[in-house]
Amino acid sequence: MTGITTGFGAWNPIAWLLLFLGVVAGALFLRRFGNKQYKKNTGQTKVFLSGNEEPEASALHVRGAHLYWGFVDGLSAYYRRVRALHTGLLSDYVALFVGTLGVVLIVLVLSR
Amino acid sequence: MSQLPRSFKRALWVFHIATGSCNGCDIEIVAALTPRYDTERFGIMLTGTPRHADVLLVTGPVTRPMLPRLKRVYEQTPDPKAVVVVGGCGSTGGVFYESYNVVGPIDNVIPVDVYVPGCPPRPEAIIDGVVKAVAKLESAGVSK
Numbered sequence: 001m002t003g004i005t006t007g008f009g010a011w012n013p014i015a016w017l018l019l020f021l022g023v024v025a026g027a028l029f030l031r032r033f034g035n036k037q038y039k040k041n042t043g044q045t046k047v048f049l050s051g052n053e054e055p056e057a058s059a060l061h062v063r064g065a066h067l068y069w070g071f072v073d074g075l076s077a078y079y080r081r082v083r084a085l086h087t088g089l090l091s092d093y094v095a096l097f098v099g100t101l102g103v104v105l106i107v108l109v110l111s112r
Numbered sequence: 113m114s115q116l117p118r119s120f121k122r123a124l125w126v127f128h129i130a131t132g133s134c135n136g137c138d139i140e141i142v143a144a145l146t147p148r149y150d151t152e153r154f155g156i157m158l159t160g161t162p163r164h165a166d167v168l169l170v171t172g173p174v175t176r177p178m179l180p181r182l183k184r185v186y187e188q189t190p191d192p193k194a195v196v197v198v199g200g201c202g203s204t205g206g207v208f209y210e211s212y213n214v215v216g217p218i219d220n221v222i223p224v225d226v227y228v229p230g231c232p233p234r235p236e237a238i239i240d241g242v243v244k245a246v247a248k249l250e251s252a253g254v255s256k
Protein backbone atom coordinates (compact mmCIF):
# COMPACT_ATOMS: atom_id res chain seq x y z
CA MET A 1 0.00 0.00 0.00
CA THR A 2 1.80 3.16 -1.15
CA GLY A 3 -0.90 5.79 -1.37
CA ILE A 4 -3.99 7.10 0.37
CA THR A 5 -7.04 8.56 -1.28
CA THR A 6 -8.75 11.28 0.70
CA GLY A 7 -11.78 13.42 0.02
CA PHE A 8 -9.42 16.10 -1.26
CA GLY A 9 -7.19 14.00 -3.52
CA ALA A 10 -4.49 11.38 -3.33
CA TRP A 11 -1.22 11.22 -1.45
CA ASN A 12 1.46 8.96 -2.78
CA PRO A 13 4.97 9.32 -1.35
CA ILE A 14 6.53 7.33 -4.20
CA ALA A 15 5.04 9.71 -6.77
CA TRP A 16 6.38 12.70 -4.83
CA LEU A 17 9.81 11.09 -4.57
CA LEU A 18 9.86 10.48 -8.33
CA LEU A 19 8.80 14.06 -8.96
CA PHE A 20 11.53 15.32 -6.61
CA LEU A 21 14.16 13.19 -8.38
CA GLY A 22 12.90 14.49 -11.73
CA VAL A 23 13.23 18.12 -10.57
CA VAL A 24 16.75 17.48 -9.20
CA ALA A 25 17.78 15.83 -12.48
CA GLY A 26 16.36 18.82 -14.41
CA ALA A 27 18.21 21.29 -12.18
CA LEU A 28 21.50 19.40 -12.61
CA PHE A 29 20.95 19.30 -16.37
CA LEU A 30 20.46 23.09 -16.51
CA ARG A 31 23.46 23.58 -14.22
CA ARG A 32 25.70 21.96 -16.82
CA PHE A 33 25.18 24.99 -19.06
CA GLY A 34 26.64 27.33 -16.42
CA ASN A 35 29.92 29.20 -16.79
CA LYS A 36 32.66 26.78 -15.74
CA GLN A 37 35.30 29.51 -15.60
CA TYR A 38 33.69 30.97 -12.51
CA LYS A 39 36.35 31.60 -9.85
CA LYS A 40 35.48 30.55 -6.34
CA ASN A 41 36.59 32.58 -3.31
CA THR A 42 37.15 35.77 -5.30
CA GLY A 43 35.08 38.91 -5.72
CA GLN A 44 33.06 36.94 -8.26
CA THR A 45 31.25 35.16 -5.46
CA LYS A 46 30.62 38.28 -3.35
CA VAL A 47 27.34 40.14 -3.16
CA PHE A 48 27.10 43.20 -5.41
CA LEU A 49 26.08 46.25 -3.39
CA SER A 50 26.56 49.02 -5.96
CA GLY A 51 30.31 48.51 -5.69
CA ASN A 52 30.31 49.08 -1.94
CA GLU A 53 32.05 46.77 0.47
CA GLU A 54 29.90 43.99 1.79
CA PRO A 55 29.17 44.65 5.48
CA GLU A 56 29.35 41.92 8.12
CA ALA A 57 26.37 39.58 7.97
CA SER A 58 25.30 40.74 11.43
CA ALA A 59 25.11 44.34 10.20
CA LEU A 60 23.18 43.33 7.09
CA HIS A 61 20.48 41.08 8.47
CA VAL A 62 17.10 42.36 9.56
CA ARG A 63 16.96 42.00 13.29
CA GLY A 64 13.95 40.82 15.21
CA ALA A 65 13.42 44.33 16.65
CA HIS A 66 13.15 45.73 13.11
CA LEU A 67 10.03 43.66 12.47
CA TYR A 68 8.18 45.84 14.98
CA TRP A 69 9.53 49.09 13.62
CA GLY A 70 6.17 50.27 12.23
CA PHE A 71 4.41 49.35 15.45
CA VAL A 72 6.96 51.11 17.67
CA ASP A 73 7.10 54.14 15.37
CA GLY A 74 3.31 54.41 15.27
CA LEU A 75 3.14 54.37 19.07
CA SER A 76 6.26 56.48 19.56
CA ALA A 77 4.39 59.28 21.38
CA TYR A 78 3.13 56.72 23.93
CA TYR A 79 6.52 55.03 24.22
CA ARG A 80 8.26 58.36 24.84
CA ARG A 81 6.08 59.00 27.89
CA VAL A 82 6.27 55.45 29.19
CA ARG A 83 10.05 55.35 28.78
CA ALA A 84 10.38 58.56 30.78
CA LEU A 85 8.66 56.76 33.67
CA HIS A 86 11.29 54.02 33.60
CA THR A 87 13.94 55.75 35.61
CA GLY A 88 15.46 52.53 36.97
CA LEU A 89 14.98 53.75 40.57
CA LEU A 90 13.17 51.30 42.83
CA SER A 91 11.57 54.10 44.87
CA ASP A 92 9.95 55.45 41.66
CA TYR A 93 8.50 52.04 40.83
CA VAL A 94 7.19 51.61 44.38
CA ALA A 95 5.61 55.07 44.20
CA LEU A 96 3.96 54.12 40.88
CA PHE A 97 2.75 50.85 42.38
CA VAL A 98 1.30 52.58 45.46
CA GLY A 99 -0.30 55.29 43.29
CA THR A 100 -1.89 52.70 40.94
CA LEU A 101 -3.07 50.66 43.93
CA GLY A 102 -4.67 53.80 45.41
CA VAL A 103 -6.51 54.53 42.13
CA VAL A 104 -7.72 50.92 41.90
CA LEU A 105 -8.97 51.04 45.52
CA ILE A 106 -10.80 54.32 44.91
CA VAL A 107 -12.45 52.85 41.80
CA LEU A 108 -13.44 49.71 43.75
CA VAL A 109 -14.86 51.71 46.65
CA LEU A 110 -16.76 54.09 44.39
CA SER A 111 -18.18 51.28 42.26
CA ARG A 112 -19.75 49.43 45.22
CA MET B 113 43.44 29.37 -21.63
CA SER B 114 39.67 29.45 -21.63
CA GLN B 115 37.14 29.52 -24.41
CA LEU B 116 34.58 32.24 -24.83
CA PRO B 117 31.13 31.00 -23.84
CA ARG B 118 28.73 30.70 -26.77
CA SER B 119 26.46 33.20 -25.06
CA PHE B 120 28.98 35.91 -25.95
CA LYS B 121 27.78 35.76 -29.54
CA ARG B 122 24.11 35.56 -28.75
CA ALA B 123 23.45 37.68 -25.68
CA LEU B 124 26.09 40.08 -24.58
CA TRP B 125 25.32 41.52 -21.18
CA VAL B 126 26.88 44.83 -20.39
CA PHE B 127 27.36 46.49 -17.02
CA HIS B 128 27.82 50.24 -16.95
CA ILE B 129 29.77 51.96 -14.19
CA ALA B 130 30.25 55.72 -14.01
CA THR B 131 33.38 56.64 -12.08
CA GLY B 132 32.77 60.37 -11.83
CA SER B 133 31.64 61.28 -15.34
CA CYS B 134 29.67 64.43 -16.08
CA ASN B 135 26.85 62.11 -17.24
CA GLY B 136 27.34 63.09 -20.89
CA CYS B 137 28.77 59.69 -21.77
CA ASP B 138 26.20 57.91 -19.63
CA ILE B 139 23.37 59.59 -21.51
CA GLU B 140 24.88 58.43 -24.80
CA ILE B 141 25.03 54.88 -23.43
CA VAL B 142 21.35 55.16 -22.55
CA ALA B 143 20.71 56.55 -26.06
CA ALA B 144 22.29 53.40 -27.50
CA LEU B 145 19.58 51.39 -25.77
CA THR B 146 16.67 53.47 -27.08
CA PRO B 147 14.56 52.27 -30.03
CA ARG B 148 16.56 54.44 -32.42
CA TYR B 149 19.70 52.32 -31.97
CA ASP B 150 18.07 49.35 -30.23
CA THR B 151 21.13 47.36 -29.21
CA GLU B 152 18.90 44.67 -27.78
CA ARG B 153 18.22 43.41 -31.30
CA PHE B 154 21.88 42.32 -31.33
CA GLY B 155 21.44 40.73 -27.91
CA ILE B 156 23.38 43.53 -26.21
CA MET B 157 21.64 44.66 -23.07
CA LEU B 158 22.45 46.37 -19.81
CA THR B 159 22.45 44.28 -16.68
CA GLY B 160 22.03 45.50 -13.12
CA THR B 161 24.99 43.65 -11.65
CA PRO B 162 28.55 42.98 -12.82
CA ARG B 163 28.13 39.39 -11.70
CA HIS B 164 25.96 38.80 -14.78
CA ALA B 165 28.04 40.90 -17.14
CA ASP B 166 30.34 39.99 -20.04
CA VAL B 167 31.46 43.53 -20.79
CA LEU B 168 32.15 46.47 -18.48
CA LEU B 169 31.39 49.90 -19.89
CA VAL B 170 33.32 52.42 -17.82
CA THR B 171 32.88 56.18 -18.01
CA GLY B 172 34.50 59.01 -16.08
CA PRO B 173 38.00 59.85 -14.89
CA VAL B 174 37.89 57.71 -11.67
CA THR B 175 37.43 60.02 -8.72
CA ARG B 176 39.04 58.95 -5.45
CA PRO B 177 35.82 57.64 -3.82
CA MET B 178 35.12 55.56 -6.94
CA LEU B 179 38.54 53.87 -6.97
CA PRO B 180 37.76 50.95 -4.60
CA ARG B 181 34.32 50.59 -6.15
CA LEU B 182 35.69 50.31 -9.67
CA LYS B 183 38.22 47.72 -8.55
CA ARG B 184 35.51 45.77 -6.75
CA VAL B 185 33.16 45.84 -9.75
CA TYR B 186 35.98 44.65 -12.02
CA GLU B 187 36.74 41.81 -9.61
CA GLN B 188 33.07 40.83 -9.44
CA THR B 189 32.71 40.49 -13.21
CA PRO B 190 33.08 36.85 -14.25
CA ASP B 191 35.78 35.81 -16.71
CA PRO B 192 36.20 36.13 -19.60
CA LYS B 193 35.38 39.81 -19.57
CA ALA B 194 36.06 42.84 -21.70
CA VAL B 195 36.46 46.40 -20.50
CA VAL B 196 35.37 49.25 -22.75
CA VAL B 197 36.16 52.80 -21.73
CA VAL B 198 33.64 55.30 -23.02
CA GLY B 199 34.67 58.95 -23.37
CA GLY B 200 37.69 61.17 -23.18
CA CYS B 201 37.66 61.38 -19.37
CA GLY B 202 38.12 57.65 -18.95
CA SER B 203 40.56 57.29 -21.84
CA THR B 204 42.96 60.07 -20.96
CA GLY B 205 41.59 62.05 -18.02
CA GLY B 206 40.05 64.52 -20.48
CA VAL B 207 39.09 67.81 -18.96
CA PHE B 208 39.99 66.42 -15.52
CA TYR B 209 43.54 65.50 -16.57
CA GLU B 210 45.91 65.62 -13.55
CA SER B 211 43.19 66.97 -11.32
CA TYR B 212 43.95 66.56 -7.60
CA ASN B 213 40.88 64.40 -6.93
CA VAL B 214 41.18 62.05 -9.90
CA VAL B 215 43.22 58.84 -10.03
CA GLY B 216 42.37 57.90 -13.63
CA PRO B 217 42.49 57.45 -16.53
CA ILE B 218 40.83 54.08 -16.17
CA ASP B 219 43.79 52.05 -17.42
CA ASN B 220 45.67 53.26 -14.33
CA VAL B 221 43.25 51.15 -12.30
CA ILE B 222 42.03 48.18 -14.38
CA PRO B 223 43.12 46.65 -17.72
CA VAL B 224 41.24 48.15 -20.65
CA ASP B 225 40.46 46.42 -23.96
CA VAL B 226 38.89 49.16 -26.03
CA TYR B 227 38.86 52.96 -25.84
CA VAL B 228 35.95 54.86 -27.32
CA PRO B 229 37.10 58.46 -27.61
CA GLY B 230 34.76 61.43 -27.74
CA CYS B 231 33.26 63.92 -25.38
CA PRO B 232 30.82 62.26 -25.40
CA PRO B 233 31.10 59.60 -28.12
CA ARG B 234 28.07 58.93 -30.29
CA PRO B 235 25.98 55.80 -29.59
CA GLU B 236 27.22 54.23 -32.85
CA ALA B 237 30.78 54.54 -31.56
CA ILE B 238 29.83 52.95 -28.23
CA ILE B 239 28.14 50.00 -29.97
CA ASP B 240 31.18 49.67 -32.22
CA GLY B 241 33.44 49.68 -29.15
CA VAL B 242 31.48 46.87 -27.47
CA VAL B 243 31.53 44.77 -30.65
CA LYS B 244 35.29 45.40 -31.07
CA ALA B 245 35.93 44.28 -27.48
CA VAL B 246 34.16 41.00 -28.11
CA ALA B 247 35.98 40.54 -31.42
CA LYS B 248 39.24 41.12 -29.59
CA LEU B 249 38.40 38.50 -26.98
CA GLU B 250 37.30 36.09 -29.69
CA SER B 251 40.48 36.47 -31.68
CA ALA B 252 42.60 36.06 -28.56
CA GLY B 253 40.47 33.14 -27.33
CA VAL B 254 41.60 33.77 -23.80
CA SER B 255 40.03 35.10 -20.66
CA LYS B 256 41.14 38.36 -19.13
Ligand code: SF4
Nearest residue numbers: 133134136199200201
Ligand atom coordinates in the same frame (compact mmCIF):
# COMPACT_ATOMS: atom_id res chain seq x y z
S1 SF4 C 1 34.18 62.46 -21.77
FE1 SF4 C 1 33.05 64.39 -21.85
S2 SF4 C 1 30.89 63.77 -21.84
FE2 SF4 C 1 32.08 62.01 -21.17
S3 SF4 C 1 32.09 62.17 -18.94
FE3 SF4 C 1 33.94 63.19 -19.67
S4 SF4 C 1 33.37 65.36 -19.83
FE4 SF4 C 1 31.48 64.17 -19.72
